Amino acid sequence: MIQWLNDPGNWTAQGGIFDQLWAHLQYALIALVVAIVLALPLGLLIGHTGRGRWLVTVANAVRSLPVLGLLILLYVMLAPHIHGRGDTVYLLPTEIVLILLAVPPLLASTVAGVENVDPAVRDAAAGMGMRGGQVVRKVELPNALPLVFSGLRSATLQVIATATVAAYLGLGGLGRFVYDGQASQNFAERNAGALLVALLAVVADLLLAVAQRYTVSRGVSGRFSSRPDASTSAEGGPPELPAPPATHTA
Amino acid sequence: MKKALTSALVAACATVLAACGSSGSSGSNGLSGGSSASAGGGATVASKLVLGGSPEFKTRTDGVPGLQRVYGVTFGSYKTLDAGGPLTINALKNGQIDAGDIFTTDPSIPANGFVVLQDPKNLYAAQNVLPLINKAKATPGVSSTLNAVSAKLDTNTLAQLDVHVITDKQDPDAVAKGWLASVGLNKTGTAAQGASIKIGSANFQESVLLAEIYAEALRAQGANITTRLNIGSRETYIPGLKDGSIDLIPEYSGVLLQFFDPKATAVSSADVYAALQKAVPAPLTVLDQSSAEDKDAIVVTKTTADKYHLTSIADLAKNG
Amino acid sequence: MTPPGLTAPPVLLHHAPTAGLAVDSSPGGMFSYFSDHRDEVLNWLGYHAWLSAVPVLAGLLIALPLGWLARRYRWTYPPLVTAAGVLYTIPSIALFVAMPELIGTQILDPINVAVALTVYTVALLVRVVADGLAAVPEDVAQAATAMGLTRRQRLLKVELPLAVPVIAAGVRVAVVANVSLVAVAGTIGVPNLGQLFTTGFQLSVGNPYYPPITLGIVLCVLLALVLDLLVVGATRLVTPWRRAVGGS
Numbered sequence: 001m002i003q004w005l006n007d008p009g010n011w012t013a014q015g016g017i018f019d020q021l022w023a024h025l026q027y028a029l030i031a032l033v034v035a036i037v038l039a040l041p042l043g044l045l046i047g048h049t050g051r052g053r054w055l056v057t058v059a060n061a062v063r064s065l066p067v068l069g070l071l072i073l074l075y076v077m078l079a080p081h082i083h084g085r086g087d088t089v090y091l092l093p094t095e096i097v098l099i100l101l102a103v104p105p106l107l108a109s110t111v112a113g114v115e116n117v118d119p120a121v122r123d124a125a126a127g128m129g130m131r132g133g134q135v136v137r138k139v140e141l142p143n144a145l146p147l148v149f150s151g152l153r154s155a156t157l158q159v160i161a162t163a164t165v166a167a168y169l170g171l172g173g174l175g176r177f178v179y180d181g182q183a184s185q186n187f188a189e190r191n192a193g194a195l196l197v198a199l200l201a202v203v204a205d206l207l208l209a210v211a212q213r214y215t216v217s218r219g220v221s222g223r224f225s226s227r228p229d230a231s232t233s234a235e236g237g238p239p240e241l242p243a244p245p246a247t248h249t250a
Numbered sequence: 251m252k253k254a255l256t257s258a259l260v261a262a263c264a265t266v267l268a269a270c271g272s273s274g275s276s277g278s279n280g281l282s283g284g285s286s287a288s289a290g291g292g293a294t295v296a297s298k299l300v301l302g303g304s305p306e307f308k309t310r311t312d313g314v315p316g317l318q319r320v321y322g323v324t325f326g327s328y329k330t331l332d333a334g335g336p337l338t339i340n341a342l343k344n345g346q347i348d349a350g351d352i353f354t355t356d357p358s359i360p361a362n363g364f365v366v367l368q369d370p371k372n373l374y375a376a377q378n379v380l381p382l383i384n385k386a387k388a389t390p391g392v393s394s395t396l397n398a399v400s401a402k403l404d405t406n407t408l409a410q411l412d413v414h415v416i417t418d419k420q421d422p423d424a425v426a427k428g429w430l431a432s433v434g435l436n437k438t439g440t441a442a443q444g445a446s447i448k449i450g451s452a453n454f455q456e457s458v459l460l461a462e463i464y465a466e467a468l469r470a471q472g473a474n475i476t477t478r479l480n481i482g483s484r485e486t487y488i489p490g491l492k493d494g495s496i497d498l499i500p501e502y503s504g505v506l507l508q509f510f511d512p513k514a515t516a517v518s519s520a521d522v523y524a525a526l527q528k529a530v531p532a533p534l535t536v537l538d539q540s541s542a543e544d545k546d547a548i549v550v551t552k553t554t555a556d557k558y559h560l561t562s563i564a565d566l567a568k569n570g
Numbered sequence: 571m572t573p574p575g576l577t578a579p580p581v582l583l584h585h586a587p588t589a590g591l592a593v594d595s596s597p598g599g600m601f602s603y604f605s606d607h608r609d610e611v612l613n614w615l616g617y618h619a620w621l622s623a624v625p626v627l628a629g630l631l632i633a634l635p636l637g638w639l640a641r642r643y644r645w646t647y648p649p650l651v652t653a654a655g656v657l658y659t660i661p662s663i664a665l666f667v668a669m670p671e672l673i674g675t676q677i678l679d680p681i682n683v684a685v686a687l688t689v690y691t692v693a694l695l696v697r698v699v700a701d702g703l704a705a706v707p708e709d710v711a712q713a714a715t716a717m718g719l720t721r722r723q724r725l726l727k728v729e730l731p732l733a734v735p736v737i738a739a740g741v742r743v744a745v746v747a748n749v750s751l752v753a754v755a756g757t758i759g760v761p762n763l764g765q766l767f768t769t770g771f772q773l774s775v776g777n778p779y780y781p782p783i784t785l786g787i788v789l790c791v792l793l794a795l796v797l798d799l800l801v802v803g804a805t806r807l808v809t810p811w812r813r814a815v816g817g818s
Contacts, residue, residue, distance in 0.1 A: 064746050064794035066753040069767045069787040076771065076778035079340045085300065089346060157659060164661035168757070170302075170331040170341075178664045180330065183305035185485045187671070194664030201659035339775045358775045419593045419773055421606065450678075453759070455772050478678060480768055481759030486667070486677065495678035 001195070004188035015172070017196065023172035024200065027091075027163045031098030032156060038099070039106035040148070046107075047114025047144070048136050056111050059104040067162060071097050075169055090169040101162055102155040109151025113144025142217050149212040153205055160201040174200065294324070295558045295570035301325035301548075302341050303351030304333035306483070311512050312373055312546070313351070320373045323566045325349070333483065334546075335454060348554050349566075355409040355456065355544040357417045365555040367548045368562040375504035376519035377545035379403060381464060381537045382501040382530070384491060391441035393537050395471045396498075399463060400540035402433045408456070408542040415455050422455065426462035436470050443472035450487050450496035451479045456544065460500035484509055491534055503539055505546075506530075519543075595779045600788065603781035611766070615789055617680070618762040621755070622748040622797060625684050629691025630741060636692065637699020638725070651697045658693040662686065662751050666758060683755040690751065691744045698740030702733035731809065738805040742798050749794040753786070763789055 004010060011017040046052045074093035082089040117140050125139040141148075167175030177193025180186070213221075307313035308328050317323040329346065331337035334353045342350040343362055352359065354366060381396045407429070414425045430436045447468060451461035458479050465475045478496050481487040488509065490496050503522045507514045510529040516522045523539050530536055548563050555561070558570050594602060604611055640647040669675065669682035706729045714728040756764015766786030773779040806813060 064749065064791050064798075066750040066763075066767075066787060066790040068750070068753045068757070068764055069783060069790060072767045072771045072774075073780075073783050073787065076336070076774040076780070076783065079336075079344065079774070080777060082344065084345045086346070089341075089344070157655075161659050161661055164663065165754075167330075170329060170337050175661065175663075176330070178661055180305040180308075182663075182667055183483055183485060184309055187668075190664060191668060194660050194668070197661050197664075198656055198659040202656055205655070336771055336773075336775045343776060361776065416773060416775065419595070419779060450759070453757070453768060453772070478759060478761070480756075480765055481678065482757065486758060489670075490676070490678045493676045495676045 001188045001191045004186075004192050005195075010189075015176070017177075020172050020174050020176050021196070021200065024160070024163055024166075024174045024197070027094060027098065027166050027171070027173055028156070028159045028204075031095055031102055031159050031163075032152075034095070035099050035102035035106055035155060035159075036152070039103045040110055043107045043110025043148075044114060044136050044141060044144075047111045048132065048140060050115075053111070056108050059107045062100055063104050065100070067097055067101070067165065068168075070100070071165060071169065087171060090166070090171045094163070094166045094169060094171060097165075098159050098162060101158050105151045105154040105158070106148075107151075109147045109154075110144060113147030113151075114140045116147065117143045143220055145216045146212070146221060149208065149216065153208045153212075156204050156208060157201050160204055161197060164197055293569065294567055295560070296323045296325045296566040298570070299325055299348035299554070299566070300327050300329055300346075301349045301351070302329040302331045302338050302347035304338075304483075305330050306485075307333070307351045307546075311508060312375070316373050317548070317563065320371050321563050321567055323563060325566075333454065342549065342551060349548055349550045351546055352549040353456070353544045354547050355405065355412050355542075357409070357413045359549060361417065363552045364549045365552055365560065367550060367555075367560060367565070369547070370562055370564060372517040373563065374546045375507065375514075375517045376522045377502040377504040377543050378519055378523065378539040379408065379460060379542045379544065380501055380503055380523075380539040382491065382499050382506065382534060383537060384494070384497045385533050385535045387445065387447055387497040388535060388537065389442070389445055391443070391471065392445050392447065392468065392473065395441050395467055395473075396464060397538040398435060399430075399467045400538045402435065403463075403540040403542040405542045405544070408544060411459055412456055415459050422459040423462045423466070425459060426466045430463065430466055430470070435467055439471045441471040442468050445473040447473055447475055447498055448496045449475060449477050450481050450490060450499040451477070452484065452487065452499070453480045453482050457500055464498060464500060492531075501536070502544060503536075506536075594781065595777060597780040597784040599781035600785035603785055611763075611785070611789070614761055614763050614765055615793065617760075618749070618752055618764075618790070619793055619797070621680065621683055621687065621752045621760075621762060622745060622793065625687035626691050626741060626744050626748060628684075628688045629695060629744065630737075632688070632692045633695035633699050634730075636696045638703065640696060640700035641703040647700060651700070654693040654696045657689055662690070662754050663757070665689065666755050666760075678759060680760050683752065683760050687748050687751060691748070694744050694747075695737070695740050699733070699737055702736030702740075703729055705736055706732045734805060734809050735812070738801060742801050745797045745801055746794045749790055749797065753790060763793075 009016070013019075042055065046055060071093050074096055075090070078092055079089055082092075114136075121139060121143065122135060125135045130138065163173055164175035164178060166173045167179045174193050174197045177189050177196070181188070181190025181193060301314070303313070308330060309315070314325075314328055317325075329341065331341055331347075331350075334351060334356060338347070338350045338352060339356070339358045339362075341347045342352070342364065343358075349367075352364070358364070359366060380400060383392075383396075411425055411429055414420045415422050427436065445468070449461050449465050449468075451457040461477060461479060465477055469475050478490075481490060481496070481499075484505070487496065487499055491499060503519070503526050507516065507522055507526045507529055510531060511525070514522075514525055514529065516525040519539070523536075526536055548566075550560055559565065593599075636650060640650045665686040666683055669686055670677045670679070673682075673685060675681055675685075710732065711724060711729060714724040719727065752762050753764035753767060756762050756766075757768055763786045766782040766789075770779055770781070770783035770786070773782070
């Protein structure tokens with residue numbers, strides 16, 4: 001495996017590691033961006049108004065859908081309707097599956113983040129004359145960011161690991177090495193592919209951790225004091241729960 | 251208003267996806283971008299076409315390298331899909347690829363009017379259906395039962411049974427039983443009494459069907475049969491045969507010979523079978539081969555065949 | 571649909587319906603598909619349930635001491651949680667097929683999938699257990715010590731029970747994720763509901779053949795639901811005090 005990874009040809013060839021790494025990132029990024037665009041505003045709205053919590057339940061139920069079945073279902077549904085060159089017929093099912101995986105953790109954590117904002121803080125914002133929209137943008141979102149980030153990190157992990165199945169439908173990405181390596185009995189290639197997926201996920205998680213450090217207000221993260229205390233969590237609420245664990249399904 | 255926003259969003263997503271789709275296909279699966287130039291002089295027909303097939307076809311001796319070596323045919327690009335399965339057939343039908351590696355008994359070939367390109371230089375060796383079995387399990391009774399099946403099975407029959415399973419969606423086990431009854435192989439006997447055999451199949455329907463045929467024939471002769479179907483590709487189930495996870499699987503003579511001896515050159519049915527008997531490693535062996543053949547073929551749509559006047563693989567190397 | 575040249579020859583006609591016979595390819599065809607393949611499908615469902623549940627139990631048993639370790643000796647937390655995180659990102663299909671090389675099993679042995687899923691469950695639950703134990707309020711732990719409980723008694727009688735709701739939440743996630751992961755093993759011939767997906771896929775040439783695919787999805791979702799309810803029920807059983815407080 002080390003030997004396979006050490007061969008520069010395996011990196012730079014057409015369809016080599018660089019190409020597939022880029023393809024893998026593209027699949028993941030498209031899904032994550034769409035999921036954020038969908039889940040973040042919706043989560044803020046649900047958290048702010050307290051209405052539509054059932055959407056979170058629905059989104060969580062979506063998690064129980066089997067990824068492989070969904071992927072195959074979407075492909076056979078779409079295949080007769082998409083003609084001509086290009087990968088759209090493979091990409092659409094893959095992206096829909098990845099988006100469905102990414103939305104639930106993002107939505108749940110955003111809603112939880114907003115709901116956990118200290119009511120006193122919200123009252124203070126209203127008392128300062130802020131309107132609903134301003135409260136959301138200037139108070140609730142910044143205070144919810146740590147949880148939003150934990151949802152985003154969980155979604156990212158899941159999407160990067162699951163984007164491997166893109167290769168099952170004939171797309172590229174690092175899954176190509178896993179499937180091709182298995183099909184041609186090149187186990188070094190297969191194992192290297194799996195390792196690269198894991199590494200990509202770890203690096204992405206580290207980058208998000210750094211991004212979190214620079215975007216979350218120090219007043220919220222508690223980094224201004226030497227020792228964080230409970231005053232930032234909702235008063236009378238349950239002890240701070242650990243972030244929702246990530247799931248991956250492929 | 252909200253509705254308009256949603257539809258705009260959906261449209262935007264679709265655009266992004268489509269853009270990525272076209273860039274992805276050229277970036278991730280291309281063989282060699284300069285292939286058309288390297289053909290020298292004018293562009294060949296093949297250089298304008300996309301070939302689709304299984305991951306292993308891209309590197310197999312008689313796959314993409316074989317097309318280049320034997321016919322001087324280099325396709326514009328190779329799209330990795332599956333081994334003559336739904337991805338390849340749908341892609342050929344819907345124009346994602348122009349030529350596909352599909353198996354000759356596949357019902358979708360006549361159903362869609364696909365054109366099988368001839369192989370005058372015998373790039374594709376004979377592919378007779380035969381049982382690959384663990385020697386220890388091939389008792390005389392088991393062997394004679396399976397040999398009787400092979401004696402009755404021919405290409406036409408196999409293609410028709412495939413239609414029942416793939417087109418008519420009948421249960422492979424029911425189709426197997428029905429055919430055995432129609433050729434008188436369902437009569438109960440004791441030839442395989444006491445044998446306990448685990449039968450596997452590859453992950454395509456014809457292999458499942460053949461495995462069920464073997465299973466039902468052996469059951470009729472008193473064997474105790476369990477099945478492990480849809481195991482995947484040869485790379486997974488051959489090790490499974492060697493370590494005893496399964497004992498018997500339907501196979502095809504030519505590809506099996508290639509698998510055990512990548513340098514094999516035999517092409518005729520008899521030569522392949524003779525070479526295969528020598529090449530099969532212990533503890534495995536092959537029993538009698540049937541006359542039923544299902545071989546790899548380069549298949550194009552009628553439109554593509556007409557447009558470039560294609561009847562043989564060699565025509566792909568012409569300038570067009 | 572089928573061209574005339576493809577219809578069955580007379581010798582085959584007496585036992586099999588003709589090619590012209592209507593086949594219900596719509597999603598609703600799953601009910602008749604189920605009744606036609608009942609034994610096979612129920613067999614797959616059984617394997618699927620076993621492969622979804624047993625690794626979670628095994629994984630929980632391994633994760634409990636590891637999570638305790640990460641909590642008890644704080645310096646072990648970062649390496650344990652990081653290692654678990656990396657393990658969790660390994661694509662399942664790769665782990666399934668690499669397992670025989672790693673643990674020396676037969677290539678088609680379902681135990682490969684069970685071990686791989688146990689690895690994922692451990693990876694998921696180590697952090698959950700550690701964080702769950704950490705969430706036990708300090709004053710509660712101190713009260714237990716003041717009542718004369720030893721360290722071990724305090725862990726087993728106070729801290730672990732109080733951490734159950736958090737751990738149970740993690741177990742629910744693991745169970746539901748496993749149901750989906752097991753199906754992936756169907757693509758390498760491990761008998762389970764995933765074989766319905768591959769079968770439906772193979773039969774969807776030209777036109778979609780929905781029945782096995784939708785049947786597989788419905789059964790997977792139902793299985794996830796039932797296993798999830800079992801975890802919820804088991805959690806209620808071992809945390810009677812929560813029922814007393816919560817009322818119903």
